[in-house]
Amino acid sequence: MVTYRSPREWERMRDAGRVVARILRDVSKAAEAGVPLRELDAVAARVLREERATSPFLHYKPSWAPYPYPANICVSINEVVVHGIPDGRVLREGDLVTVDCGARLNGYCGDAAVSFMVGTGDEAGVRLVETTRVALERAIDRAVPGNRLGDVSAAVEETARNAGYGIADGSGGHGIGTEMHEDPPVPNTGRRGRGMRLREGLTIAIEPLVTESGRDATVTLDDGWSVATRDGSRAAHFEHSIVITGDGPVVLTAP
Template sequence: MITTKDAEGIQGMRTAGRLAAEVLDYLTPHIKPGITTREIDQLAAECMKRQGTTSATLGYQPAGYPPYPASLCTSVNHVVCHGIPNDKPLKRGDIVNVDVTVIKDGWYGDTSRMFMVGEVSIAAKRLASLTYEAMWHGIAKVRPGARLGDIGWAIQKFAESNGFSVVREFCGHGIGRNFHEEPQVLHYGKPGTLEELKPGMTFTIEPMINAGRKEVKEFGNDGWTIVTKDHSLSAQWEHTVLVTETGWEVLTLSAGSPPPPPFVNA
């Protein structure tokens, strides 16, 4: 069942979303060559403690999965999603997605950003930048009366027109007093299809875009890490979005959030 949030719920979601984004702000200056993803995870845990938030991922265990062992996900280079922090130092040229979900007063805020570690290749920079734009092409479609298929179609059309592919196995999701609620928000699809958007709905838009083919596979046996099958680079950005009476509001914005692409305000 898809939930809609009342004024109090929207306020709770705004607070949780901002705090999740502020964890990423806090981590930003630390993400440079030599730091390990485990150290990033520890910094995030300390930041959440100071905020009075808790990590939604630590100990998270959907059916068929082992409990997730960290306070956030760190997906490096060809890791598509759910990368578990470890002791391998990041090196110059790496790209890493850091995905944070916090819980504040029972409400969940979920967001992720790409980080460039030192100087990265033009191809890696282009992938990260166009994935960010793809997410915003999806966000820009949000308004009452639009359909979830409109969001997926906008993302897919933009990504594929730039020579990239869209991962099919993972999608955005409703969010509120639960980490994952209905609806599923696909990042591909047909316009005019799937559920109609209504004011008060909150969900994530979080496209995973591959430089190569769209196919993915599980990596190793940790039960979580997903990589591109062809070992090509993958990028992801994520915002939590509210359907307003007239359009959309991004709930996971903070002082350090990158600005929307120019076409959003045009």
């Protein structure tokens, strides 16, 4: 069931979104060569404590998962597209890193992700990251009353495909509100003019997951959570939680 929320609820989601934005900022600053991934999770945990918020990721167990998720954030490196577990592995110069995080505060959720290179990064990696960021921006721009959900999805797909990239199989965003994952699903592939009509008060998370090789196939790794490109190519992932208003989309997880 799709829920439409009031301006008062938007503000409560914005409060949670500010926590998410702070986590992404602080974790990105800490992500240097030689830093263990679990240290990035510790940074997120500290922010959550200070903000008196909780992580909707920690102990989350969807039906397909072999065990509850063991961390506050997801940290995915290079060929890992999403759901990477921050463990004892150490960041290296030139790694492509995605940090995906959420926060629950006063009964409402925020969810966002960002990709970046450790250090300077190579030209191809920087281009992949920038294209994925632009795909998110273009999708958000189409999230206006009267448009269709397919307009949002098509913005992601067109941006990625036109740059020669792939879209991770089955990937996409979701509704968000009092739960991290709500209706409607927001696919990363679609056709303009198709799907449900967008209305004021709809709160969704849009999240392009783009593969460098142009192939879409993915595989779940042995940890049961991490999803990687089947061919080992790199992937990038950006996400924001937004609300559709009569004045256009408002990003709830902006800094």
